[in-house]
Amino acid sequence: EVVLTQSPGTLSLSPGERATLSCKASQSIRSTYLAWYQQRPGQAPRLLISATSTRATGIPDRFSGSGSGTDFTLTISRLEPEDFAVYYCQQFPVTFGGGTKVEIK
Amino acid sequence: QVQLQESGPGLVKPSRTLSLTCTVSGDSISSFSEYWSWIRQPPGKGLEWIGSIYYSGATSYNPSLKSRVSMSIDTSKNQFSLNLDSVTAADTAVYFCARETWNHFFDSWGQGSLVTVSS
Numbered sequence: 280e281v282v283l284t285q286s287p288g289t290l291s292l293s294p295g296e297r298a299t300l301s302c303k304a305s306q307s308i309r310s311t312y313l314a315w316y317q318q319r320p321g322q323a324p325r326l327l328i329s330a331t332s333t334r335a336t337g338i339p340d341r342f343s344g345s346g347s348g349t350d351f352t353l354t355i356s357r358l359e360p361e362d363f364a365v366y367y368c369q370q371f372p373v374t375f376g377g378g379t380k381v382e383i384k
Numbered sequence: 385q386v387q388l389q390e391s392g393p394g395l396v397k398p399s400r401t402l403s404l405t406c407t408v409s410g411d412s413i414s415s416f417s418e419y420w421s422w423i424r425q426p427p428g429k430g431l432e433w434i435g436s437i438y439y440s441g442a443t444s445y446n447p448s449l450k451s452r453v454s455m456s457i458d459t460s461k462n463q464f465s466l467n468l469d470s471v472t473a474a475d476t477a478v479y480f481c482a483r484e485t486w487n488h489f490f491d492s493w494g495q496g497s498l499v500t501v502s503s
Binding site: 280303311312314316322323324326327329330335367371373374375376377378 | 432436480482487491493494
């Protein structure tokens with residue numbers, strides 16, 4: 280089973296700053312099978328990015344994904360108040376990373 | 385726009401079977417290009433995939449839960465269901481149903497149903 284390790288566990292930033300979230304796989308995975316989700320408190324996760332870099336419908340362009348092999352990154356170019364949430368990466372066969380919490384500094 | 389809604393008991397006794405149903409609207413559960421999935425989240429923790437089912441009834445389960453999980457699908461009602469046997473307190477979680485795309489992403493989710501295992 281491929282293990283996804285997300286870092287950091289918590290990211291403390293201010294609105295307007297850039298956020299860089301990491302997802303590392305224990306072995307190489309196909310980039311077509313890497314996704315990112317956002318989960319706000321009390322809500323279901325929401326698909327942000329599929330196939331490493333394709334934004335889902337309605338996702339603003341401040342969210343971008345990149346990477347290949349074992350190293351993948353989600354970047355939020357300028358944090359908006361609604362972006363403070365927990366972010367998960369996911370691959371297929373389905374496993375999820377442990378999550379990164381983006382909190383207000 | 386597709387909507388998914390979980391339903392089922394919020395409290396299950398230890399050693400019993402947890403049963404949940406997901407009702408889908410706005411999309412046909414008989415779609416050739418989609419799977420239908422269950423994912424859970426223990427309080428304060430991360431996401432765990434439980435399993436997926438195709439309209440044909442073909443299933444795929446998380447190996448760590450495979451011995452206790454069964455899923456079924458009812459295309460006439462546009463519903464799919466989860467059974468988890470021999471539950472313990474460790475199975476206490478919010479259970480989400482979700483639509484899984486052909487390339488295995490979850491693009492639509494139910495709101496989640498909290499199931500507590502307790503006597």
